[in-house]
Amino acid sequence: MRIELEKRPRVSLLFSVLSPLLALVLTLVFGAIMFWLLGKSPLNALYVYFVEPLLEVWSLHELAIKAAPLILIGVGLAVCYRSNNWNIGAEGQFTIGAIAGSILPVLYPQWHSWIILPLMLVMGMAGGALYAGIPALLKTRFNTNEILTSLMLVYIAQLFLDWLVRGPWRDPQGYNFPQTKSFQVEAVLPEMLASGRAHWAFVFAIVAAVALWFMMRFMLKGFEVSVLGQSERAGRFAGFSARRMVWFAMLLSGALAGLAGISEVSGSIGHVQPSISPGYGFTAIIVAFLGRLNPLGIVASGLVLALTYLGGEAAQLSIGISDKVSRVFQGLLLFFVLSCDTLIHYRIKLVFSDVRTVEAKG
Amino acid sequence: MTLSAGPATVPLLSVEGLTKLFGSFAACNAIDLDIAPGEIHALLGENGAGKSTLVKMLFGVLQPSAGRILWEGQPVTIASPGEARRLGIGMVFQHFSLFEALTVGENIALSLDPKISLARISDEAASLSKAYGLPLDPNAHVADLSVGERQRIEIVRALLQNPKLIILDEPTSVLTPQEADRLFETLFKLKAEGRSVLYISHRLEEVRRICDRATVLRHGKVTGACDPKQETPASLARMMVGSDVAEVHRDGSVAPGDIRLEVSNLSVPARTPFAISLRNIAIKVRAGEVLAIAGVAGNGQSELFDALSGEYPVADDEAVRIRGKAVGKTGINGRRLLGAGFVPEERHGHAAVSAMPLSDNLLLARSRSDKKAFLSGGFASIVRHDAIRSAARRICEAMDVRKSGEDPIAGSLSGGNLQKFIVGRELDRQPSVLIVNQPTWGVDAGAASRIRQALIDLAKAGSAVVVISQDLDEIFEVATNIAVISEGRLSEPHPAGSLTLERIGLMMGGIHDSHSIPEAAHAH
Numbered sequence: 001m002r003i004e005l006e007k008r009p010r011v012s013l014l015f016s017v018l019s020p021l022l023a024l025v026l027t028l029v030f031g032a033i034m035f036w037l038l039g040k041s042p043l044n045a046l047y048v049y050f051v052e053p054l055l056e057v058w059s060l061h062e063l064a065i066k067a068a069p070l071i072l073i074g075v076g077l078a079v080c081y082r083s084n085n086w087n088i089g090a091e092g093q094f095t096i097g098a099i100a101g102s103i104l105p106v107l108y109p110q111w112h113s114w115i116i117l118p119l120m121l122v123m124g125m126a127g128g129a130l131y132a133g134i135p136a137l138l139k140t141r142f143n144t145n146e147i148l149t150s151l152m153l154v155y156i157a158q159l160f161l162d163w164l165v166r167g168p169w170r171d172p173q174g175y176n177f178p179q180t181k182s183f184q185v186e187a188v189l190p191e192m193l194a195s196g197r198a199h200w201a202f203v204f205a206i207v208a209a210v211a212l213w214f215m216m217r218f219m220l221k222g223f224e225v226s227v228l229g230q231s232e233r234a235g236r237f238a239g240f241s242a243r244r245m246v247w248f249a250m251l252l253s254g255a256l257a258g259l260a261g262i263s264e265v266s267g268s269i270g271h272v273q274p275s276i277s278p279g280y281g282f283t284a285i286i287v288a289f290l291g292r293l294n295p296l297g298i299v300a301s302g303l304v305l306a307l308t309y310l311g312g313e314a315a316q317l318s319i320g321i322s323d324k325v326s327r328v329f330q331g332l333l334l335f336f337v338l339s340c341d342t343l344i345h346y347r348i349k350l351v352f353s354d355v356r357t358v359e360a361k362g
Numbered sequence: 363m364t365l366s367a368g369p370a371t372v373p374l375l376s377v378e379g380l381t382k383l384f385g386s387f388a389a390c391n392a393i394d395l396d397i398a399p400g401e402i403h404a405l406l407g408e409n410g411a412g413k414s415t416l417v418k419m420l421f422g423v424l425q426p427s428a429g430r431i432l433w434e435g436q437p438v439t440i441a442s443p444g445e446a447r448r449l450g451i452g453m454v455f456q457h458f459s460l461f462e463a464l465t466v467g468e469n470i471a472l473s474l475d476p477k478i479s480l481a482r483i484s485d486e487a488a489s490l491s492k493a494y495g496l497p498l499d500p501n502a503h504v505a506d507l508s509v510g511e512r513q514r515i516e517i518v519r520a521l522l523q524n525p526k527l528i529i530l531d532e533p534t535s536v537l538t539p540q541e542a543d544r545l546f547e548t549l550f551k552l553k554a555e556g557r558s559v560l561y562i563s564h565r566l567e568e569v570r571r572i573c574d575r576a577t578v579l580r581h582g583k584v585t586g587a588c589d590p591k592q593e594t595p596a597s598l599a600r601m602m603v604g605s606d607v608a609e610v611h612r613d614g615s616v617a618p619g620d621i622r623l624e625v626s627n628l629s630v631p632a633r634t635p636f637a638i639s640l641r642n643i644a645i646k647v648r649a650g651e652v653l654a655i656a657g658v659a660g661n662g663q664s665e666l667f668d669a670l671s672g673e674y675p676v677a678d679d680e681a682v683r684i685r686g687k688a689v690g691k692t693g694i695n696g697r698r699l700l701g702a703g704f705v706p707e708e709r710h711g712h713a714a715v716s717a718m719p720l721s722d723n724l725l726l727a728r729s730r731s732d733k734k735a736f737l738s739g740g741f742a743s744i745v746r747h748d749a750i751r752s753a754a755r756r757i758c759e760a761m762d763v764r765k766s767g768e769d770p771i772a773g774s775l776s777g778g779n780l781q782k783f784i785v786g787r788e789l790d791r792q793p794s795v796l797i798v799n800q801p802t803w804g805v806d807a808g809a810a811s812r813i814r815q816a817l818i819d820l821a822k823a824g825s826a827v828v829v830i831s832q833d834l835d836e837i838f839e840v841a842t843n844i845a846v847i848s849e850g851r852l853s854e855p856h857p858a859g860s861l862t863l864e865r866i867g868l869m870m871g872g873i874h875d876s877h878s879i880p881e882a883a884h885a886h
Contacts, residue, residue: 239695
């Protein structure tokens with residue numbers, strides 16, 4: 001017996017829309033089972049995990065802080081994936097963006113000018129874009145697989161950051177802690193509202209999402225992305241260059257990941273340290289797919305995934321489960337999103353093969 | 363294995379009234395065929411004649427809609443390739459199914475019983491390949507092998523199952539003449555052992571040289587069964603392309619105008635191992651002319667289209683001129699801006715994106731040439747969906763495209779309707795040069811005649827039209843001049859009236875290389 005996936009003649013519109021919600025429900029169900037197996041009350045755990053963080057103003061601010069990088073990276077990745085380029089290395093581009101953007105405040109802590117913040121943001125974007133340019137170059141020149149190269153570059157970026165903050169960038173007055181001096185006040189991304197910590201990165205995320213939604217929906221560039229993503233040959237017929245699209249998609253997603261990186265360092269942390277991300281670059285892949293690669297959908301899915309981070313912290317504090325649970329939730333969610341999507345397009349068919357045929361193959 | 367191959371013996375395989383319907387289209391229509399033990403039997407026919415469908419049914423890949431298959435006199439149902447192999451039928455496909463990263467031995471092992479050790483398979487494969495004059499190193503990686511060597515793997519793989527009948531689908535289409543000679547020696551060895559070979563080809567010389575009997579297919583029907591050694595290439599060609607000469611309906615000829623498309627000395631090296639290199643192509647098409655380029659598929663048609671359309675620009679800027687302007691290095695949109703239009707052969711994924719609506723597929727071909735009408739917002743290039751949708755509606759009305767819904771996705775249209783839309787998309791611009799590859803391939807008769815009429819009308823209105831086609835009836839219907847492409851070389855064009863189907867059939871089969879056929883010798 002073997003299992004085959006058979007393409008459905010028609011794709012149900014209803015289920016295409018429901019698919020992300022269905023995946024969310026399944027994740028909750030399996031999450032509840034997991035909590036039950038861990039010996040906790042499933043309902044209470046889910047409440048602590050997914051509801052409590054939404055009840056207070058300060059935690060809503062935290063939600064915006066966590067959602068901002070996920071959305072920023074996620075919308076860039078969505079465009080990238082739509083064009084059939086598989087950038088898996090946003091975490092690395094995030095890291096390099098954070099490093100490149102931090103050059104000014106780390107090396108010139110005495111410089112006090114309003115221009116420093118815009119420069120940092122631009123340099124952060126440039127750093128992320130350049131770092132994403134490496135897999136783009138390798139792909140266009142040597143036809144390498146960008147999935148592998150971009151992923152491997154993540155680890156290089158993380159080790160480079162580690163080396164920087166333990167070595168040349170370490171704060172001499174920092175009691176030997178592996179971190180840089182705190183940024184001067186002009187280099188800190190300001191808060192959006194007086195009520196809490198959430199800073200301008202969330203605004204950048206919303207602006208980026210709306211801009212890319214507009215591009216994909218109304219601009220020739222967006223059309224080019226979809227055409228080349230679906231058929232390179234048709235794209236060539238249209239006069240679009242697949243090679244240039246590799247560059248565009250990789251640089252765009254790299255720049256947005258870099259912007260997320262410098263915003264996080266400048267707005268949330270205030271200095272550079274060995275660990276600056278709880279895996280935003282990887283979680284953003286889930287965000288992109290849960291949002292169906294649609295920039296507006298990604299705003300919603302970014303908030304959902306940010307909630308799993310917050311819930312993980314809350315659950316750790318109040319019911320004493322490891323914050324690794326949030327990774328489990330993210331994994332479950334990605335698994336169910338992809339399988340729901342697959343089952344919308346295909347149906348499962350069990351094939352009981354003919355005994356004689358099996359013999360004949362011998 | 364019997365060595366007797368007398369006429370009285372029961373045929374190894376016989377096929378009675380075998381029919382395969384795809385929808386209402388009969389790819390194979392009541393085919394009768396006998397293969398005797400120990401003979402090399404040719405299956406001749408043009409592309410689309412139904413050869414592949416027939417052998418797929420014999421190998422269990424497709425199930426016949428009607429008719430029966432007799433194996434050694436017994437009726438059989440061949441439900442799967444596994445069952446075909448169990449009966450003793452081996453098949454070597456035209457396109458190989460090999461894993462490049464694996465070795466020869468590993469590739470062979472994949473198709474055999476998983477219980478047999480790799481070492482034993484490698485040994486057997488090596489000795490077998492030596493015995494049949496097909497030297498193969500079982501430890502070599504497939505990626506390092508030539509096309510001919512790869513084919514040997516497929517043949518050895520088939521032979522290891524000790525088949526009584528081996529089916530070879532266009533085996534020489536990827537081989538050099540020397541490699542082909544070696545293959546023929548192997549086939550003779552197989553025949554001497556009493557095995558039968560079903561040899562599919564459209565190369566008449568080869569068939570005459572090695573085959574004992576031939577069955578000729580045309581439009582899914584058997585049009586002849588003969589001993590190819592008794593036939594002339596001309597008589598074989600007549601069976602292949604049919605003797606019914608299509609009448610040319612062209613009321614009133616247009617005096618040719620200025621040269622719109624000029625190709626001189628166009629040589630393009632092959633991009634991939636399966637591609638054909640173009641050699642010294644020369645074309646001149648004037649306004650009001652339809653140049654038809656005939657030829658059997660895989661002789662350089664798509665490569666020629668790529669070079670003419672600019673999808674793959676060529677190194678020499680002077681090699682292609684559109685309306686007098688050198689455009690060899692110019693891309694497809696630059697050529698469109700000069701007034702050229704293009705219709706590629708493959709509808710899905712080349713001429714159109716199947717999952718996109720018709721309006722998007724209109725923009726696909728005309729985003730540059732109709733920038734003013736379809737885009738706004740200057741640098742931002744905002745797509746004007748309304749303008750494009752109404753243009754798509756106009757095209758659908760002009761070409762009578764039948765569709766469900768206002769703006770359905772391209773993939774939901776039938777082949778004929780989508781092709782009408784794709785051709786209409788270009789005609790709507792009134793291109794001064796139109797290059798079309800296989801305009802009516804897989805299109806129903808009604809749509810085909812509509813498209814052909816549109817091409818004739820376009821030329822009459824003063825455009826230059828190039829039609830690359832395998833369908834000789836179509837060529838005679840639309841062409842004012844006809845040239846033949848074979849192995850990447852293009853013959854001189856001849857006025858349509860001066861050519862017969864038979865002459866073209868010969869030129870298509872590559873016979874014009876042979877000096878033994880005087881009437882075709884000047885076709886160069």
